[in-house]
Amino acid sequence: MKEATIYDIARHLGISAATVSRALNGHPGINAQTAEKVNKAALALGYQSNKFASSLRKQKSNTLGVIVPRLNSYVMSSILSGMERVANESGYNLIISQSLELERKEIENARTMFNSRVDALLISLAFDTETFDHITPFIKKKIPVVFFDRVLDHPSCTSVVIDNFKDGYEGTKHLIEQGCKKILHVTGSLQRNVYKDRLRGFEAAMREYHLDFSDENVIFTSFDNDAPQNVMEKISEMTTPPDGIFFTNDACAAGTCILLKKAGYSIPGDIAIVGFNNDPISKVVEPNLTTIHYPGIEMGEIAVQTIISHLEGNLNVNQGSTVVLRSELVVRDSSRRI
Amino acid sequence: MKEATIYDIARHLGISAATVSRALNGHPGINAQTAEKVNKAALALGYQSNKFASSLRKQKSNTLGVIVPRLNSYVMSSILSGMERVANESGYNLIISQSLELERKEIENARTMFNSRVDALLISLAFDTETFDHITPFIKKKIPVVFFDRVLDHPSCTSVVIDNFKDGYEGTKHLIEQGCKKILHVTGSLQRNVYKDRLRGFEAAMREYHLDFSDENVIFTSFDNDAPQNVMEKISEMTTPPDGIFFTNDACAAGTCILLKKAGYSIPGDIAIVGFNNDPISKVVEPNLTTIHYPGIEMGEIAVQTIISHLEGNLNVNQGSTVVLRSELVVRDSSRRI
Numbered sequence: 001m002k003e004a005t006i007y008d009i010a011r012h013l014g015i016s017a018a019t020v021s022r023a024l025n026g027h028p029g030i031n032a033q034t035a036e037k038v039n040k041a042a043l044a045l046g047y048q049s050n051k052f053a054s055s056l057r058k059q060k061s062n063t064l065g066v067i068v069p070r071l072n073s074y075v076m077s078s079i080l081s082g083m084e085r086v087a088n089e090s091g092y093n094l095i096i097s098q099s100l101e102l103e104r105k106e107i108e109n110a111r112t113m114f115n116s117r118v119d120a121l122l123i124s125l126a127f128d129t130e131t132f133d134h135i136t137p138f139i140k141k142k143i144p145v146v147f148f149d150r151v152l153d154h155p156s157c158t159s160v161v162i163d164n165f166k167d168g169y170e171g172t173k174h175l176i177e178q179g180c181k182k183i184l185h186v187t188g189s190l191q192r193n194v195y196k197d198r199l200r201g202f203e204a205a206m207r208e209y210h211l212d213f214s215d216e217n218v219i220f221t222s223f224d225n226d227a228p229q230n231v232m233e234k235i236s237e238m239t240t241p242p243d244g245i246f247f248t249n250d251a252c253a254a255g256t257c258i259l260l261k262k263a264g265y266s267i268p269g270d271i272a273i274v275g276f277n278n279d280p281i282s283k284v285v286e287p288n289l290t291t292i293h294y295p296g297i298e299m300g301e302i303a304v305q306t307i308i309s310h311l312e313g314n315l316n317v318n319q320g321s322t323v324v325l326r327s328e329l330v331v332r333d334s335s336r337r338i
Numbered sequence: 339m340k341e342a343t344i345y346d347i348a349r350h351l352g353i354s355a356a357t358v359s360r361a362l363n364g365h366p367g368i369n370a371q372t373a374e375k376v377n378k379a380a381l382a383l384g385y386q387s388n389k390f391a392s393s394l395r396k397q398k399s400n401t402l403g404v405i406v407p408r409l410n411s412y413v414m415s416s417i418l419s420g421m422e423r424v425a426n427e428s429g430y431n432l433i434i435s436q437s438l439e440l441e442r443k444e445i446e447n448a449r450t451m452f453n454s455r456v457d458a459l460l461i462s463l464a465f466d467t468e469t470f471d472h473i474t475p476f477i478k479k480k481i482p483v484v485f486f487d488r489v490l491d492h493p494s495c496t497s498v499v500i501d502n503f504k505d506g507y508e509g510t511k512h513l514i515e516q517g518c519k520k521i522l523h524v525t526g527s528l529q530r531n532v533y534k535d536r537l538r539g540f541e542a543a544m545r546e547y548h549l550d551f552s553d554e555n556v557i558f559t560s561f562d563n564d565a566p567q568n569v570m571e572k573i574s575e576m577t578t579p580p581d582g583i584f585f586t587n588d589a590c591a592a593g594t595c596i597l598l599k600k601a602g603y604s605i606p607g608d609i610a611i612v613g614f615n616n617d618p619i620s621k622v623v624e625p626n627l628t629t630i631h632y633p634g635i636e637m638g639e640i641a642v643q644t645i646i647s648h649l650e651g652n653l654n655v656n657q658g659s660t661v662v663l664r665s666e667l668v669v670r671d672s673s674r675r676i
């Protein structure tokens with residue numbers, strides 16, 4: 001089929017090609033009625049604006065690249081939903097890929113984004129990423145990079161995060177105030193700020209209240225489906241069980257809570273539990289989970305607003321600044337003893 | 339900064355530009371060691387393949403457009419995860435947008451995808467979409483369209499679905515076999531096949547077992563956060579409460595289950611409950627939900643495999659065929675009475 005051109009639309013409507021072009025590009029000099037007529041005719045004739053040619057001319061793709069560890073996690077899908085809403089309203093497309101928690105795949109995805117000439121990169125790092133080399137080409141080319149959730153400290157990149165240290169501290173302090181003395185912390189890879197900072201907060205609270213703290217208080221997991229079972233096995237090997245557990249993930253907290261109840265422990269009586277994220281699952285498990293509310297949709301919205309402001313020249317994201325969103329402890333029955 | 343070219347890479351490595359070009363394009367005549375060397379140098383020099391120019395030449399963007407109702411739902415994020423994995427492995431990018439359940443936004447998103455010259459469109463329809471006009475331009479241009487989950491019957495499009503009628507029938511039959519006689523069906527918009535076909539299955543089972551069936555057996559909801567509360571209000575207005583409820587969404591089933599227990603109903607003794615999707619929440623609520631397992635990741639994988647086979651000339655998706663994936667009833671304690 002021959003490609004429909006703006007001349008075909010002009011002929012069809014009996015107006016000039018210049019008017020058609022202006023109408024299609026949203027020129028303010030064209031009245032709404034004409035614009036509507038032109039857009040309808042364009043659709044009917046199958047006219048396709050030539051975005052490749054236009055991108056080549058403008059050196060702008062109107063596309064933002066997003067790399068996440070996993071598409072199907074509660075926090076990440078909330079963040080992506082917020083990102084998409086703002087990008088869509090601002091006329092940007094999102095190209096989204098997932099590293100599946102592998103540095104190797106994250107590097108490949110970054111290369112694809114770079115070669116796809118995205119206008120900006122938004123990235124949350126995989127569990128095991130050590131290198132920064134896959135980000136360097138963007139920095140060199142002055143393509144703005146924003147890190148979110150799992151970030152790297154870099155003088156040329158903006159980060160959007162929550163205060164993970166504060167949240168780790170407050171969740172732990174809450175358990176201590178409820179009378180817990182032997183508290184476990186169940187968390188992910190310490191290569192990532194989110195887990196490292198929460199553990200630092202945990203440790204700070206334990207030391208402040210003069211509670212025993214050693215490597216034995218910390219259980220590492222990849223938060224896969226077997227995580228609750230693995231946590232149970234670790235607990236069963238202990239000479240005295242814990243009286244409090246702070247998980248950095250609600251799904252793992254809920255799964256372990258169910259197994260603990262089956263094993264005869266009363267929650268929060270024998271073991272008080274705190275989770276993380278305020279995943280809907282936290283309001284379904286019995287008792288409902290005390291957790292940290294994670295503002296995922298807001299994080300996605302702010303990350304994209306920040307990058308679009310930069311692209312439009314209203315803000316400079318290359319200054320290594322950090323945006324910290326409000327997160328907070330939500331107390332429910334899984335930890336409430338007094 | 340001046341753009342690095344293949345000539346810069348050639349000079350840097352002391353090899354010919356033709357060899358560099360072949361290596362960057364994965365030509366089989368180049369050995370692995372040279373290819374590795376060229377790719378490393380390309381990265382170090384900040385070389386960016388000119389994808390726009392290349393797309394313009396080939397009239398191929400290597401990009402698939404995906405439109406979903408919402409990014410942050412369990413089924414949709416599972417489907418997207420499966421799609422991304424296959425697309426990524428096959429060298430395609432995914433541009434993803436959400437309609438937020440609005441026809442108006444779905445139409446806008448389709449226009450953006452069309453103008454972005456995606457090689458194919460994958461779409462799951464919003465609650466209220468009535469028109470097909472936004473899909474027509476793709477069909478006219480021979481851009482393949484695959485519907486998934488919420489589909490439209492069209493002679494030129496392939497659909498990937500589960501057997502919603504069968505699932506609606508089996509969930510209901512199961513409740514009847516457990517002794518339920520007054521069964522409610524809580525579902526979404528009948529403009530969408532998924533809900534219409536599940537209701538047809540519900541009705542078929544009710545009629546087969548000679549149980550009363552009228553409009554009063556069906557409660558419609560948009561499955562937002564207030565849905566469980568709304569269902570409870572409808573139940574409280576009934577002269578006799580139901581003894582079984584079949585929800586077409588696990589999150590709503592779990593939320594209502596909690597409210598029913600608070601109101602003094604025993605589950606499944608007074609009211610047996612069946613959900614839909616096999617969302618992780620179904621294994622956390624007490625009692626655990628009987629549900630229909632929805633193969634989300636597999637649906638995403640198959641939808642993208644199908645469309646890539648078409649793009650590579652190995653399969654024709656323009657024949658209006660339907661791929662039906664296996665879904666099945668998973669019986670748990672929320673409905674088990676005997």
